Amino acid sequence: MRRRRLPPLAALRAFEAAARHLSFRRAAAELGVTPTAISHQIRLLEASLGLALFVREVRRVALTAAGQRLYPALRDGFDAFERGLADVSRQTGRKAVTLTATTLFTARRLLPALGAFRAQHPSFDLRLHASDDLVDLAAGLADIAVRYGSGPFAGLVTEPLLSERFGVLCNPSLGLSAHEDLKRVPLLHVEWKRPDMAPDWRRWARLAGLTALAVDAGPRLTDDGYALQAAVAGHGVVVASLVLAKPELEAGLLVHPFGPEIAGEAYHVVATPENMAGADVIAVRDWLRAVVRGA
The missing domain is CATH 3.40.190.10 (Periplasmic binding protein-like II)
Incomplete structure (x- = not known):
């Protein structure tokens, strides 16, 4: 079989997100990395192709002609990956919930209690996304989050956890x-x-x-x-x-x-109204309540 000659997946993901948002900053927030890391990955991709993919201006970026040709192919490819993974997930009968929280909160409060969640909910896979960057829940980048701030958070169901x-x-x-x-x-x-x-x-x-x-x-x-x-x-x-x-x-x-x-300020558990109605997200919310109880 012919071996595929592809650039690193991280570089392709960085380009697709940056092209979709036309913003390195928003792409970084989506992928849970820094804007500098996005810029680095895109420069690696440009170097491997020998082509410029973005026109970089002071406060914005724009796609070059080569970038405009590449973006639809990658967008459709990642969409196909997502559909395939969703089909496999449905067939296995397991549910995966992604919880995002700040790095320190994840390390200090969530990781030590992860075993208890697995024992209580063996049919759910809980994925912890630790990042100090704000993750867009409406875009489906995570299912539920712990956010620090004054709250409530627009468009999200917001429940205080602890001060x-x-x-x-x-x-x-x-x-x-x-x-x-x-x-x-x-x-x-x-x-x-x-x-x-x-x-x-x-x-x-x-x-x-x-x-x-x-x-x-x-x-x-x-x-x-x-x-x-x-x-x-x-x-x-x-x-x-x-x-x-x-x-x-x-x-x-x-x-x-x-x-x-x-x-x-307070830590809050937040989710979109649709997600907060799901049994899997409710299970994570209840576990978070138990995690902070007695704090």
Whole structure:
């Protein structure tokens, strides 16, 4: 049989999504990657073909003539893949539900409880999609989601799960017991994608009435999970989620030596009205309720 000579599937998926949206950013959100990753995959595809597929402008992209010829073939091909996979899924009699949530929430709350879901619902396959990018539920990219924010979310059935709280966390070996102790330890910072929602040292110091605290000094990390790991290792003190750091607090790896606490937004379980009426999605919703119970 003749061997197919095809570019990597990741590059083809990136091109098809970007061509459909005419946006690298929206394609990245759909596929759960960064816009830079989409751009990289498309450049790989262009290099393998020896052709430019997009005209890149300051705030938009457009398909070249070659891109316009390629897009319908890939679109129809991926549509055929989807239909074939759906047919196979129906024949096996198993249902697959995709749940999307932020990376840290997935790691801290969902993965540890996954075994319980499988035990309770052996006929369902639960797929966890961990991403800090917003996934379009209306487009069918996931069946149900846990979203962080004020809610409700337009066009979606929205149910609050639990409220977030942030506070000072550190390794007990640092011996922090009073606000004055913060002057002798590094302050760890997390670079949130939404600075307006960030529970940072500046907000905490304002609540604590500490005008002299050097709130901008200290190491900066791009991920709140890494910041928690750094705090566990004793590299400094961080303002982080008291809800998602619960395992470390219960194990004594971290302590919350003093207040105040910063009130965060809420985590919500959301789905389209059609999906929320399905027995499989209802099962996932009920499992999420159990996951956060007692948090």
